[in-house]
Amino acid sequence: MTDTKFPRHPPTGISVIVVGAGFAGLAAAIECDRKGHSVTLLEKVPSISEITAIGDIISFDPNGSVAFARWPGVIDAMEAIARQTKHLDLYHHEGAFVTRQSFAHETAWGRRINGHRGQLHDIIYRHAVARGTIDIRLGQRVEDYFETDDPPQAGVVANGARLVADVVIAAEGVRSRGRKIVLGFDENPKSSGYAVYRAWFPSDEVAKNPLLAPLVVNGDTHQGFIGPDIHFLCSSIKGGKEVNWVFTHIDDGNIEESWQFPGKPEEALTYLDGWCPIVRELVKATPPGRLIDHKLVYRDPLPTFISPRARIALIGDSAHPFLPTSIQGASQSIEDGVVLASCLERSGRADIPRALRAYEKLRYARVHRAQAMGPQTRERWHKADWTKVWKNPELIHLVREPWLLNFDAEKDAYDRYDEVVAELDADHKARL
Template sequence: MSTMNGATSPDNHGKGFAQVAPPNSTGIKIIVVGAGFAGLACAIESKRKGHEVVILEKFKELKALGDIISFGNNAGRVFERWGLHDKFWAVCSHVETLMIHNSQGELLLEQPNPDPLFGAYAYNGHRGELHTMLFDYAQSLGIDIRLGQDVTEYWETDNEAGVIANSEKIAADVVVGADGVRSRARTLVLGYEDKPKSSGYAVYRSWFDCAEQGVDKDPMTSFICQGKDLFYGWIGKDVHFLAHSSSGGKKLSNVITHKDDADIAESWSFPGKMEDCLKIVEGWDPRCAALLSKAPSLVDWKLVYRDPMPTWISKGARLALIGDAAHPFLPTSQQGASQAVEDGVTLAVVLQLAGKENVHLAVREWEKIRYQRVRRAQLIGESVRDMWHKAKPEDRGNAVALPRPEWLLGHDAEKHAYEVYDATTKEIQEKGYELPTLPPVVPVAGA
């Protein structure tokens, strides 16, 4: 048996490769650009698989920013395997039921929220708190994390790849672009610069202390501060509003998605105006305006859209885009961060199995393993948004329920990568590498 930080793993998967390998045992060096959830997950699993990793992050210091973030059970099983369950669980919300209403406040569905599900836990908590914990864990493993790094150029040759960061040329076997929707690496992969487009929607977001804003004292809002975590949703034409209390009902996250065609060419996050936000829920259940108006400030976040990239990897297959850099998700998918974690875990495994002499093959295998699954998960976000925004007055129960398919939440990215590696390798070797194809669109009921 092999261990790291108390985590125990079987020695092999029929191939003689340990799930937790000795440090730097593969000889593969990886540069990860970006220390968000995608970059940290990739670096952590790469360290566990015996690769040498350096993370280059543009921010000069770590800041606990953001509001609520959701990790599905598919990512949760990874965190639990890393020994992070107790730390994450202590700061996460624990909602038993999602209560969905129409715009007039009629209850349409009480959807149980079982946890664990499919053998793993989900984690929903403050983005900054969870990110800090993951960052600290990466540092505890000895991962080289360099802050204040301005990556201005990506390059690759037949034998290596690298970046220019703070005017320094850094080389490795693989470069992983995990630097979000503004990723500079996208241009190298695509061969041109693609601009983000408006998705046609925007979100007003807020996160605040209930007692400080009098949520618990107001008879119109105190229902969400009852000593436990609660999750309320309201849906209407082209709008849905989610109010989520956490920390035992002490904190509140408000997220309202609405139509918005604003130009997002330069920036898509602004200070929000409360009067504009409240106009969206005029004529709605008065609890909606009451909850929204408690926020001391708002973020007006324009939801960007990009056409699915034809590939996430460079021509030489030594550069891979992961997370939002490759495939931004809508919030209604509740899978953006989870799929980023799966990206990093899968890439670390296939690099371990392929070895230093076959890095280009491993990167192509990674894309083949991941591409259709990620796109299928993306489409759930679009389907859920449309289901809620186009709901008919008579829709109740499962007609407005959040889908929780086993193929998505029951997935074990690490185990799956070991299982399909041989077949994927054989297919590429026999047929050559072909660009991935998009999966068919499926209705949300069949998601």
């Protein structure tokens, strides 16, 4: 490692273009930089505030935050603005308390960071800039991807100009163009059949409402209310000074996928007939302009994450959009970048396709196993058999599995790289 403020492994000579500066793209860019690759990061928005000003609650579990802990200063900055809770209180939608799920034992696995998506994103973006070695270009909309055998390279067309590198990482989110070249056909995300109302706002008015005050006056809190086909989660953050809520409901299909589509509290309330006053009051307390109506898109697992010549890799939501009930979309997008950067380091510049194939093999089963947990948790809540739940409240606890959460993707990639490459080589020989 070089002895600087931001240590880097020795230069590998590998040039990388990363498309998209969301969590996946930033993590890939930072990890590639850390591991000695030379990185150009292209993001379509001309000013990063266009994306860091948007969003509400996002969650990183220990398997995602373990990477942040390796980026000097990042995890502490994140934790300073993250929710300070160690349990989730779950209620029946008519108001009766059901169970408290503790996460205290998970501190042994690493840190959980739950906070404002835009603010957390801003911390990571500023870290990427501060490193000083990543070529970050905003206002660059990638229109096309290509890869060639002679010379062996990949590239993009951005704002009409061609850029080439040894490898391209497509991290453009659910509406990825890179997916077309990887799959060989255009494939649009489909509706999950669900949508989410989401809100985040200062808690001053909430604190004045006697019914709602307990949510915010004693520091941070975290509650869930479970009803038929709907779950409602709310929390307070920054010592109770800000409050957020989200609820997932069956989608009538009338909204476009967007993080900025405005919602109306009176429309949200129509889904909450018969729900307890605390939930309804919190929705009513949402200030104008603070409610988003977000359609949840989903996609069946892609057959592959890498292009035919194995020079372009999909990561993050481009490769695998998650439902919020998995609570893993953001963490998995971080793992992707960590693993890809590690594989490139191990392969060296001479064998980049091998690195991408190893990346896919290391990620594919794990990502899809994690992805499948989203619908499982949703069904566990939305279709709860209350006769059974009252006898055994743990039936509605979030599933928190050590294989998923107590996991260091970098260590796993380094440990298993040789084994995975040997398997790939054996598969290749068997096919000849």
